[in-house]
Amino acid sequence: MQEQQFAFSLDMLAEATENFHYKNKLGQGGFGAVYKGITRNGNEIAVKNLSAKSTQGNREFMNEVKLVANVQHRNLAKLLGCCAEGNERLLVYEYFPNKSxxxxxxxxxxxxxxxxxxxxxxxxxxxxxxxxxxxxxxxxxxxxxxxxxxxxxxxxxxxxxxxxxxxxxxxxxxxxxxxxxxxxxx
Missing domain, CATH: 1.10.510.10 (Transferase(Phosphotransferase) domain 1)
Structure with a gap:
């Protein structure tokens, strides 16, 4: 069962990904890295950490949150939540074991x-x-x-x-x- 909350804290996501440890890195996209995480209650998540240096990354973050938050379909990755603290912009998705x-x-x-x-x-x-x-x-x-x-x-x-x-x-x-x-x- 996936997390039901939408707002995640930076501390919670850092804990879930072991402080964004390289061993949990799933990939690197144009706007930032994606990490596997495990929440306190054992749910696997994918955390997209958007680059704080990129103004495009900030636009991408706002775009994904606005457009995808309410769109659901069995063939769309589900956005579980987000985190915006300080310069950090993170998106939390369901985790896919078979990657891409x-x-x-x-x-x-x-x-x-x-x-x-x-x-x-x-x-x-x-x-x-x-x-x-x-x-x-x-x-x-x-x-x-x-x-x-x-x-x-x-x-x-x-x-x-x-x-x-x-x-x-x-x-x-x-x-x-x-x-x-x-x-x-x-």
Whole structure:
């Protein structure tokens, strides 16, 4: 059972991640590192620590909190909460033991776990998640950064779209959006 609170303290997240110890580091994104944590009651979490040096990181933080806090779908990574203390900006997500899709695509050992049905199921899950953002949510959202390392996989290899820092709300009365090229390099 995941944490039900939304506001986390910096002390609580530092304790859960063993003071953001490198052994708990899951990855490094364009705006900061992600750490695995275990809360006092034993729940596993992923803590995205946005770089205090980046003004874009602060915008990404506010964007994710505003857009994702109330959007829920089985193919979207669930935002459990956040922390904004001093210069620290942290987002707390559910933890995914299978990491991201790139782990399976670029690791020959892990790739063997993908029979024909699993990649098909992953693609369908991504499509369902995008459809929920574009059409089914109260606030229509364009993700703008879909890539294999932003597709997380749960314990059953179900796809969950993550990282909404570059997402934009899409007006309901518009049929298409005009925007500049967005996303992260890589």
């Amino acid at each position: 899709l790139d782990t399976f695509l670029f690791d020959s050992e892990k790739g063997r776990e993908l029979d024909w049905q699993k990649p098909y199921s992953i693609v369908v899950g991504i499509a369902r998640g995008l459809l929920s953002l574009h059409e089914d949510s109260q606030l229509r959202i364009i993700h703008r950064d879909i890539k294999v390392n932003n597709i997380l996989l749960d314990h059953k290899l179900n796809a969950k779209i993550a990282d909404f820092g570059l997402a934009k709300p899409f007006p309901e009365d518009e049929t298409h959006i005009h925007t500049r090229v967005a996303g992260t390099y890589g």
